């Protein structure tokens with residue numbers, strides 16, 4: 001198909017929303033390591049996980065073999081409100097860069113939560129409702145996950161308790177108000193409302209919080225209140241499964257025009273959008289059908305893939321969650337307070353960690369001033385004001401396109417534009433005022449985090 005027949009936006013029709021999620025693990029030779037019970041260091045059973053998570057989500061979490069899982073009609077109906085999301089050919093950016101590369105991005109910011117998180121929030125709320133639960137608890141950092149979950153809970157009439165990292169709670173009052181508008185109860189974390197919160201506050205008075213702390217508090221509340229379960233917006237296998245709609249829609253849209261991406265790029269916080277975007281493409285690579293280059297992009301200030309250890313670790317600061325084997329900086333690692341770009345979680349999805357460990361995916365760490373420079377360049381030519389998180393992917397997409405300009409290669413680049421940045425204007429303000437700085441943790445900083453890794457028999461760390 002000739003170049004100019006490809007529209008600026010490739011929209012799919014409603015009936016092209018996938019009716020099944022793709023479970024990448026089914027095609028992995030080396031499966032992601034199982035979650036372990038921290039007390040026994042044995043794999044978590046479905047019964048043990050069922051205390052914390054909804055039953056159906058536990059089943060999805062443990063299912064390493066079923067390649068396709070039916071998306072219930074109620075979830076597909078909700079997806080129809082904001083999906084399919086557009087796949088956009090970045091003609092204007094290509095022109096501005098003067099690159100022979102072709103750049104596409106999948107835009108997930110076209111909903112009130114402003115990010116891809118709604119794809120999993122609605123699924124998790126649906127299964128909680130189906131189980132007859134009263135409500136769910138969760139943590140939120142920058143606030144996108146909390147917002148998405150609030151929307152999903154409002155839709156199904158579930159109670160929603162959100163622990164929001166204190167620094168974000170204070171810096172993003174509007175984000176908090178959106179959640180309350182959808183009926184959620186929002187508590188700054190660490191708080192005095194939980195035992196683990198009080199313990200953390202005692203040990204670190206004045207702490208501005210972290211995702212790890214907020215997770216501990218949310219899990220405590222879920223497990224100590226009948227009719228509640230805890231839900232998580234990233235990292236877990238089930239979340240990557242739900243996010244596979246991003247990659248499946250992208251693939252359907254590109255296949256329609258006979259376009260095969262050479263490089264697929266996504267930002268990586270806990271790994272859910274990246275895992276979802278690459279899923280069907282990685283499936284082809286794993287099955288030996290096609291080859292792609294995959295690049296995970298993370299902040300230099302929170303470099304789990306590029307400088308972390310591949311080890312069993314806690315997902316939370318309070319050390320009450322199961323252990324996950326992942327690239328991690330240690331559950332005690334808290335990124336520098338001047339880091340404004342999101343993607344602050346200390347660990348990474350076990351599935352992506354395994355793929356990275358097996359050399360099937362690359363990773364790059366980028367500094368935040370370079371990320372915001374890319375964000376502004378992108379906003380000015382493509383129109384969309386990107387989330388700082390998404391802008392990590394933009395940075396590397398631009399770098400790759402500029403490399404093509406030097407070499408003359410006409411590569412096709414696909415990246416995930418996970419969301420919009422309207423609630424991140426404090427960070428943009430810092431950048432515009434020229435006062436944003438880059439902080440890269442020293443090896444000693446990281447060693448301190450690694451010292452807190454749990455000792456797991458049979459695992460050399």
Ligand SMILES: *Cc1c(COP(=O)(O)O)cnc(C)c1O
Pocket residue numbers: 114115116117144145233234235267268269270271272273274343387389390418419420
């Ligand atoms: C949460 C979030 C991310 C990072 O989370 P992943 O689980 O790694 O995808 C990226 N972009 C936006 C806009 C987000 O809200």
